[in-house]
Amino acid sequence: TQSRSSAASDVYKRQILICALTAVINLIGALAYAARIAGVRTRRIALSFALFNILLLVSRTSNGFLGPFLAKRIETALASGGGDALLFDLRMVLFSAAGAVLLGILMVPTGQRLFAAAITFFQANRSTTKLLLRSVTPAGLHTIRDSVALPSAETLRSLRKPRGVSWSVLAANAVAQGLLAVGVLASLYAGYLVPEFRVTASQMSAIVNGFATILLFALIDPQISALTDDVVDGAVSEPVFRRAMIWVSLSRLVGTLLAQALLVPAAVVIAYAAGWL
Numbered sequence: 001t002q003s004r005s006s007a008a009s010d011v012y013k014r015q016i017l018i019c020a021l022t023a024v025i026n027l028i029g030a031l032a033y034a035a036r037i038a039g040v041r042t043r044r045i046a047l048s049f050a051l052f053n054i055l056l057l058v059s060r061t062s063n064g065f066l067g068p069f070l071a072k073r074i075e076t077a078l079a080s081g082g083g084d085a086l087l088f089d090l091r092m093v094l095f096s097a098a099g100a101v102l103l104g105i106l107m108v109p110t111g112q113r114l115f116a117a118a119i120t121f122f123q124a125n126r127s128t129t130k131l132l133l134r135s136v137t138p139a140g141l142h143t144i145r146d147s148v149a150l151p152s153a154e155t156l157r158s159l160r161k162p163r164g165v166s167w168s169v170l171a172a173n174a175v176a177q178g179l180l181a182v183g184v185l186a187s188l189y190a191g192y193l194v195p196e197f198r199v200t201a202s203q204m205s206a207i208v209n210g211f212a213t214i215l216l217f218a219l220i221d222p223q224i225s226a227l228t229d230d231v232v233d234g235a236v237s238e239p240v241f242r243r244a245m246i247w248v249s250l251s252r253l254v255g256t257l258l259a260q261a262l263l264v265p266a267a268v269v270i271a272y273a274a275g276w277l
Contacts, residue, residue, distance in 0.1 A: 015089050018069045019096035021062045026097045028059040030104020030252065033245040034111030040231045040241055041112065042119045051118050054128070074188050078195055086192060090185050091260060097181055098256040105249045106150060113147035164236065164244030169223050170251040176215035177255030178262055183208035186266035190274060193267060197274040204270050224248065
């Protein structure tokens, strides 16, 4: 009994860690839109993305740990036969992703202020080390505290105005984000459904993520980049650009929630394909 209790506790702790890593990855992804807004406001677009890449390193490191933890959860389910508990755990992972995206949307005003402050400091000092050290000094902590803000009521009311981005782009972004959110989880769950082909199934996540990445880079990113250039050229106003980024953020949230509906069908399709190959 004590052994079973200890095993259950380990699974619970591992699940919390998986959800936490997933939240970090998705929160940083959502803050990319804040980096774009800060780049436009400061007219330092390239620098804003360079500084955002520092956070992206944290995201990629978290993603590196996430894969083995998820794979371990599948192996545990195969050993114990806990398929229902496994599916629940995977849905909790997706809920943590959606919650992190929602938090990222709420943090856009804070994020853009922090990125703007970081851009200004780096422009004067030209040192990433100094920037990181500055963030933990009293002056840096004061800047962080003063930058905290929630979306204003005026920002929410402005969403009724022209979006600055088409519905087709928003729909494509939602689909792409949903596939990215579900790709790895569906392939791992497919490995549970067809354990004799679980290695093949786990490798097929690259196909799902690859298709989603093509959508992002071929259809969505060029539109957002063109809009960013239009703002810099003065053809589009900053308020329109901010609204567009909010709408894109909301479409990312919709896509992450859509992943809940895609999880089981995608896993079944991947399981079938893994046995067919």
